[in-house]
Amino acid sequence: MSGPTNQPAIVAFADLDDTLFQTLRKLPGIDPHTLTPATVSTRGEAHSFCTPAQAELLRLLACGGVTVIPVTGRDLAAMARVTLSFTSWKIVDHGLTLIAPDGEVETEWAGHVRVHLHDLQEALAAATAHLEARAQRLGCRLTRHHAHDLPFMTVLKHPDAHAEALEELQLRWEAFLTDQGLENLQIIANANNVSVLPRLLGKLEAVQHLRQRHFSDAVLTFGLGDSLSDLAFMSACDFAITPPRGQLLRAVNAARLPQR
Structure with a gap:
């Protein structure tokens, strides 16, 4: 278009x-x-x-x-x-990821993203690990998403979109980021998705x-x-x-x- x-x-x-x-x-x-x-x-x-x-x-x-x-x-x-x-x-x-009109991934932006993602790997892994046990007990699943061969986001979902479970885990995630001073990560939530991902990328x-x-x-x-x-x-x-x-x-x- x-x-x-x-x-x-x-x-x-x-x-x-x-x-x-x-x-x-x-x-x-x-x-x-x-x-x-x-x-x-x-x-x-x-x-x-x-x-x-x-x-x-x-x-x-x-x-x-x-x-x-x-x-x-x-x-x-x-x-x-x-x-x-x-x-x-x-x-x-x-x-x-940026896709050019010819269908190719733009390498300049991909290189910029990789540099920043490398610096976030420890923080992303810690945020994911913090929620794993509690998420499993509440029947939720955590899925790690990758871009340019590096993890960049973890998504939390409940199979029945259980609002209370999602809210509890979202609050736990937000508190963890605050307590650990992980200002380079953010939590976003919409419908049945709660995700942790980079704040400035x-x-x-x-x-x-x-x-x-x-x-x-x-x-x-x-x-x-x-x-x-x-x-x-x-x-x-x-x-x-x-x-x-x-x-x-x-x-x-x-x-x-x-x-x-």
């Missing part, structure tokens, strides 16, 4: 899951005949879908010559199961890198996302767009701040 090259560059950096599409579980009561398939499962079956509004948003961006760049936590394999057409750059692995830094190296001539940028973890890269754009039922807008609606 990219526009003509003879007009001023307009770029939309867009989170994918729960921003541009979602699973049927998150679309109760909607007529499935109005949906557009957007991803397939590992078995090749339709898995996530665009609503009519999401499909129309993508159509309008394409008609307006806007270059749409995915900014996603999906890895390379999961990104390959997205059936929507994205023809420019792609940001995957929570920002740790992610979607924001990847977006900044692309803007500086490849889209310095952009006259207008949009940031699209649904989660609090998307806020940093969205704030680096000229305008931010978020769906009404996402974590980000729920948090804003729940805030009780004085009006000034």
Whole structure:
């Protein structure tokens, strides 16, 4: 999804899951005949879908010559199961991997990421080990994710999305990072996922890198996302767009701040 090259560059950096599409579980009561398939499962079956509004948003961006760049936590394999057409750059692995329009991983960014990940290996391993026993007792599983052959994130899930178990473990993780002074790591949570990953190496830094190296001539940028973890890269754009039922807008609606 990219526009003509003879007009001023307009770029939309867009989170994918729960921003541009979602699973049927998150679309109760909607007529499935109005949906557009957007991803397939590992078995090749339709898995996530665009609503009519999401499909129309993508159509309008394409008609307006806007270059749409995915900014996603999906890895390379999961990104390959997205059936929507994205023809420019792609940001995957929570920002740790950049895929060029020709499908190749950008080596400059990969080298930068490896240097920083090497310095985080001890902290990531300690954070993971701290939760292993308690997570197992609560029926949760921890999965370590890799980028450029190095662990960069550990994801906590419960098979039944047990909110109390996830909350307890999230609080334990946050307390551990604080107690150990591991300010270079952060905890993010959304739905049934609680993850520990680098604080200063992610979607924001990847977006900044692309803007500086490849889209310095952009006259207008949009940031699209649904989660609090998307806020940093969205704030680096000229305008931010978020769906009404996402974590980000729920948090804003729940805030009780004085009006000034």
